[in-house]
Amino acid sequence: MASVTSSRPFHLIIFGASGFTGQFVVQEVARCAAESPGGSPLKWAVAGRSRQRLEEVLKQAAERLSMPELTTDIDIIVADVSIEESLSIMCQQGLVILNCVGPYRFYGEPVVKACVENGAHYIDICGEPQFLERMQLEYHTKALDRGVYVIGSCGFDSIPADLGILYTNRQFRGTLTAVESFLNISSGPKGASGHDATWQSAVYGFADSRSLRQLRKKFGHKPLPVVGAKVHKRGFVFFSKEIEQYVIPFMGSDPSVVKRTQRFLYEEEHHSPVQYSAYVGVGGIFSLVKLFCGGLLFWFMVKFSLGRRLLTTFPSFFSFGMFTKAGPSMKQIEDTCFSLTFFGEGYSEGTDPAQGRPNAKICTQVIGGEPGYVATVSAMVQAAVTLLNELHSLPRRGGVYTPGAAFYKTTLIDRLHNHGIKFSVRTFQ
Template identity: 60%
Template sequence: MIRVARLMRVAGLRAAMGRRPLLSATEADVQPEPDVAARHRPVARDAAQQLGREEAWAWLWAWPARGPKGAGRCSRADGGQDSGSCCARYWGPGLRRRRGGLSPPRAAARCGLVMATEQRPFHLVVFGASGFTGQFVTEEVAREQIASEQSSRLPWAVAGRSKEKLQQVLEKAAQKLGRPSLSSEVGVIICDISNPASLDEMAKQAKLVLNCVGPYRFYGEPVVKACIENGTSCIDICGEPQFLELMHAKYHEKAAEKGVYIIGSSGFDSIPADLGVLYTRNQMNGTLTAVESFLTINTGPEGLCIHDGTWKSAIYGFGDKGSLRKLRSVSCLKPVPIVGTKLKRRWPVSYCRELNSYSIPFLGSDISVVKRTQRYLHENLEDSPVQYAAYVTVGGITSVIKLMFAGLFFLFFVKFSIGRQLLIKFPWLFSFGYFSKQGPTQKQMDETSFTMTFFGQGYSHGTCVEKNKPNIRICTQVKGPEAGYVATPIAMVQAAMTFLSDASDLPKGGGVFTPGAAFSRTKLIDRLNKHGIEFSVISSSEV
C-alpha cells in the first residue's frame, strides 16, 4: 500500500505538470515502454536496489517525455545524449527519497535533465551560444563561474541548433580559460528558433535565458513568448529600437502577470548610456535635468572591424523606420515633462570643444532606451526626468566628409530591396571595411576600447528650476574594452548575475524593462566597475 501511494503521488505530480501519465499505479507489475527500459536499465537496476521495483519504474517514468526531433533533448557536453550511462553517472548511486516524490542529487542538473519536479535544473542558459557574439558570452559566463567560489557556482547550460558547434564553443572557451574541459560543468540543450516546442523545453529548464540570437526583429519574439509562457526571465543584447519598443507594447502586461522579467539592450547597447545617465544623476549634488553623451572609439594600428550581424540589424532598422514611427504614434503615451531649461539639439555635424573633436548624432538604441528608462522612473518612482541626447565623435574634418558620403550612400541603398540585398551581401565593400562576415580579429579586439563621456547640467538643492538657468555642471565617463565582443558579454553576464543575486532590488511584479529601469536600485554598476567597465566622475562644479 505504501508503494502504491508513492506511485499515485508521482502520477499526480506528472499530471499537474502536463506530462505523459504513468501506467496505472494499481498494477502489480509496473513496466515502462521497451525503449525506455533499454535506455535506462542501468539506472533502474540501481534504483530498484534502494527503492523497490515498482517505485524505481515510477521514478523512470516521471522523466519528461522526449519531444520531437531536435526539441529540447537532454545532452551532455561530452557527447552523451539521453543515455542510460549519462543518467546513471549522476542519478544512479545518489538517489534520495523525499516526501511527495524523488529528489536526484544536484549533479543531475549539470547533465541537462529536466527533473519531474517544479525545480529548474539551470540558473541560466545561453541561447545562441554558437553564434559570433554568443561564443564570447559563453566564455564570459564560464570565466565568471570559474572566478566564483565553489559553493557559489551556478548550474548553467548552452543552447543552440547544433550539438557539435556548442561543444566546439565550450572547448574553445575551456582552452582560453586554461581549463582542461567544461564538459562536466555545462549542460547542452538542442533547440531551434523555428521550433516553438524546443524553445518551450529550453525555457522550462532555466530561471534566466540569455538570448544572443539576432537580428531580433526576426528571431527575438519567439524567445520572449516562450519565456513568458513558461515563467522564465530573459535578458538580451538587442540594439534595435523597433523590437525593444514593440516587445514592451505587446508583452509588458503579460510578463507582469507571470512575474517574469524581460530586460532588453543589456550589452554595449545600451548599458553604458542608460546606467551612465543614472550614475551621473546619482553623483550630482542637486537635480540633474539634461545630459549629452559623446561616444569615442579608440582603435589600434589594425583599425576597427565589426561582425556583419550588427550591419544587418542596422540595414533592416533603417529600411523600416516607418514601422517604428507608426508604433510610436499608436502608443498614446503621455509626453515626459521637461524639467528646467530645454536641452538644445546640436547640428548634424557639430564641434565639441571639451573633447576637441567633431561629432554627429549617435543613431543606435541609446536615446530610445534612456527615454524609456526616464519615463519609467518618473511614472513609477516619481524621479525627476532627465533629457538626453547622444553623439559619437568622428575626429577631424576629413573624417566628417568621409562619413557624410558613406551615410548618404547607406541611407539611399536601404530604401530599396535590391539595395538592401547588396548591402547585406557585400558588407566589407559598402561599409568601407568597418563590417565583415568574419568579424574582428583577436588583435583588433585587444587594441580597441571605448569611452563614453557625459556632460550633465542641473540645479542645486533649493533652486527654482522654472525661473533660473542650470547652475551645476558635471562631467562623468564610462570606459571599457572593445564594445561589441568584450564589453557586451561583460555587461550581459553581470546583468544576469545581478538579476540572480539582487532579486529583491528589482522592480516588483515583473514586466518588460530597460536596463536602467530594471537595475537602477541594484549593484550592477559596482559589478561592472570590478569587471573592466569603469564609471567615474571627471569634474563637477557650480556656476
C-alpha cells in the same frame, strides 16, 4: 546565488552560444562560474541549433581559459527559433535565458514568447529600438502576470548610456535636468570592426524607421515634462570641443532606451526626468567626408529591397571595412576600447528649477574595453548575475524593462565597475 529548483537545473542558459557574440558570452560565463563561492556554484548550459558547433565552442573556451572541464561538465541543449517546442523545452530548464541570436527583429520574439510562457527570465543585447519597444508594448502585461522579467539592450547598447545617466544623477548635488553624452572609440593600427549581424540590424532598422514612429503612437504616452530650461538640440554635424573631433548624433538605441528609463522613473518613482542627447565622435575632416559619402549611399540603398540585399551581402565593401562577415580579429578586439563622457547640467540644492538658467554642472565618464565583444559581454553577464541575486530589488514582480528601469535599485553599477566597465566623476572642462 539563487537556488535552482529540481525542475530548473540551470541558473543561466546561453542561447545562440555558437554565434560570434555567443562564444564570448560562453567564456565570460565560465569565468564568472569559476569565481562563484564554492557553496553556491553557478550552473549553466549552452543552447543552439547545432550540437556539433556548440561542442566546438565549449572546446575552444576550454582551451582559451585552461578549463578542460568545460567540455565534459557543461550541458548542451539543442534549440531552434523556428521550432517552438524546442524553445519551450529550453526555457523550462533555466532561470535566465541569455539570448544572443540576432538580428532580433527576425529571431527575437519567439524567444521572448517562450520565456514568458515557460517562466524563464529573459536578457538580450539588442540595439534595435523597433524590437525593444514592440516587446514592451506586446509582452509587458503578459510578463507581469507570469512574474517574468524581460530586459533588453543589456549590452553596449545600452547599459553604459542608461546606467551612466543614473550614475550621473546620483553624483549630482541638486536637480539634474539635461545630459549630453559623447562616445569615443579608440582602436589600434588595424582599426575596429563589427560583425555582420550588427550591420544587418542597422540596415533593416533604418529601412523600417517609419514603423517605429507608428509603434510609438500605440503607447499613447504624453510628452515627459521638461524641468528647468529646455535644451536646444545641436546640428547634425559639429566639432566637439569636449572630445576634440567632429561628432554626429548617435544612431543606436541609447536615446530610445534612456527615454524609456526616464519615463519609468518619472511615472513609478516620481523622479524629475532628464533630457538626453547622444553623440559619437567620427574623427577629423577626412573621416567626416568619408562618412558623409558612405551615409548618403547607405540612406539611398536601404530604401530598396535590392539595395538592402547588396548591403547585407557585401557588408565590408559598403561599410568601408567597419563590418565584416568574419567579425573583428582577436588583435582588433584587444586593441579597441571606448569612453562615454557625460556632460550634465541642472540646479544646485535649494535652487528652484523654475527660476532662471541652470547653475550647476557635472562631468562623468564610463570607460571599458572593445564595445561589441568585451563590454557587451561583460554587461550582459553581470546583468544576468544581478537578476539572479537581486530579484527582490527589481520593479514590481515582472514585466518588460530597460536596464535602467530594471536595475535601478540593484548593485549592477558596482558589479560592472568590478568587471571592466568603470564609472567615474571627471573634472568639468
